[in-house]
Amino acid sequence: xxxLIIDGKKISQDxxxxxxxxxxxxxxxxVNPGLAVILVGNNPASKVxxxxxxxxxxxxxxRSFSYELPEETTEEELLKLIxxxxxxxxxxxxxxxxxxxxxxxxxxxxxxxxxxxxxxxFHPYNVGMISIGELNGFLPCTxxxxxxxxxxxxxxxxxxxxxxxxxxxxxxxxxxxxxxxHNGTVTICHSRTKxxxxxCKEADxxxxxxxxxxxxxxxxxxxxxxxxxxxxxxxxxxxxCGDIDFENCKNKAMAITPVPGGVGPMTIAMLMKxxxxxxxx
Numbered sequence: 001x002x003x004l005i006i007d008g009k010k011i012s013q014d015x016x017x018x019x020x021x022x023x024x025x026x027x028x029x030x031v032n033p034g035l036a037v038i039l040v041g042n043n044p045a046s047k048v049x050x051x052x053x054x055x056x057x058x059x060x061x062x063r064s065f066s067y068e069l070p071e072e073t074t075e076e077e078l079l080k081l082i083x084x085x086x087x088x089x090x091x092x093x094x095x096x097x098x099x100x101x102x103x104x105x106x107x108x109x110x111x112x113x114x115x116x117x118x119x120x121x122f123h124p125y126n127v128g129m130i131s132i133g134e135l136n137g138f139l140p141c142t143x144x145x146x147x148x149x150x151x152x153x154x155x156x157x158x159x160x161x162x163x164x165x166x167x168x169x170x171x172x173x174x175x176x177x178x179x180x181x182h183n184g185t186v187t188i189c190h191s192r193t194k195x196x197x198x199x200c201k202e203a204d205x206x207x208x209x210x211x212x213x214x215x216x217x218x219x220x221x222x223x224x225x226x227x228x229x230x231x232x233x234x235x236x237x238x239x240x241c242g243d244i245d246f247e248n249c250k251n252k253a254m255a256i257t258p259v260p261g262g263v264g265p266m267t268i269a270m271l272m273k274x275x276x277x278x279x280x281x
Contacts, residue, residue: 004153004255006228011152012145012265016060019272023061026279033279034063035093035119036085040078040104041071046097053095056268062275065091075104079112086114092278093119095271116281119274121174130174133181137281138274143175145266146207146228147182153255155226157182161202165189165216165243166209171230175207196220208243216244218252227256230263 023033035057039050050066057064067081078096085091094117100106110118115125121140129137139147150157162184166172176186184205189196200206200220208216209230221227227250231243242259250256257263 003250003253005250006149006153006255006257006262008145008149008257008262008265011149012269014152015148015266015269016056016272019269019276020060022276026276027061031279032063032090033061033093033276034065034091035095035275036065036067036088036091037095037097038067038069038078038081039097040069040073041101043097043099046099050097052268053271056272057275060272060276062272063090071101073101073104075108078104078109082109082112086112086117091117093117093275095120117278119271119278121274122170127169127174130177130181133177135178135181138277139178139270140170140174141267141270141274142171142230142263143178144270144273145263146175146230147178148270149228149257149263149266150205150226155205155255157184157205160184160204162186162205162207163189163200163203164207164209165196165200166207166211166230168209171209175209179205179207206244210243212243213241214243214245216249218245218248221249221252223252224254225252227253228263229257229259232259232264 037050037053039046054064085094094113096109110122113123115123118126121138126138162179164172164176167188167190176188180186187199189199197220201222203225205226207228211231213233227244229242229244233241235241240260
């Protein structure tokens with residue numbers, strides 16, 4: 001079987017190029033999309049993510065407002081900043097980089113973002129819209145990126161058996177809802193699922209999002225399945241790998257995403273898409 005290795009870098013670049021053109025046209029009408037990114041503390045991984053988001057903004061032509069706050073910033077100070085940004089006409093999207101320091105209530109912070117500026121799509125209003133099949137607003141970035149990877153690889157979701165391994169609020173649940181909205185027949189599996197191997201083996205499209213290195217093995221995969229790997233795990237030798245055993249599963253798959261270079265690059269591309277959408281809405 002000639003397995004398609006789905007190139008997330010290329011597809012995300014295509015999306016960024018499309019958005020660049022769209023932003024160019026928006027600016028001619030006087031609309032200048034703006035994204036505010038708030039980082040609290042010194043988490044090294046968060047700093048890398050924020051830097052990548054700024055680069056993407058610069059490339060596409062989105063104005064970037066950056067707020068790098070010290071670790072000891074109080075919840076009250078953070079909520080005041082978000083309130084100011086909610087009322088700032090030049091800011092169309094607000095993103096608070098997670099995780100936050102322990103003394104700040106994450107839920108309270110996410111709830112304080114105006115749903116019309118919630119480009120991460122974490123606010124219960126936007127999550128609720130997706131759960132009722134309303135896809136015209138913001139879509140959660142990683143799940144929306146997964147759908148784009150599938151669609152732009154000319155893979156049809158309709159009528160397919162889709163299995164999602166993982167039930168997180170950030171990936172598992174929303175990607176299941178999006179697959180359902182595209183007429184997939186969806187099963188969600190998790191740590192308490194019985195007969196996990198048998199369920200995975202029935203999947204035409206298998207999405208792994210559990211954060212366990214090489215957890216999905218060859219014997220769990222159906223011949224000709226589409227394998228989407230959301231996991232990013234670092235092995236003892238320092239190499240990155242996904243939740244799917246890529247080397248042993250790829251020959252059975254019709255299509256598979258690599259790690260790195262698969263789902264990862266799509267998250268920021270879809271964040272930028274939400275930001276442009278926010279400026280138009």
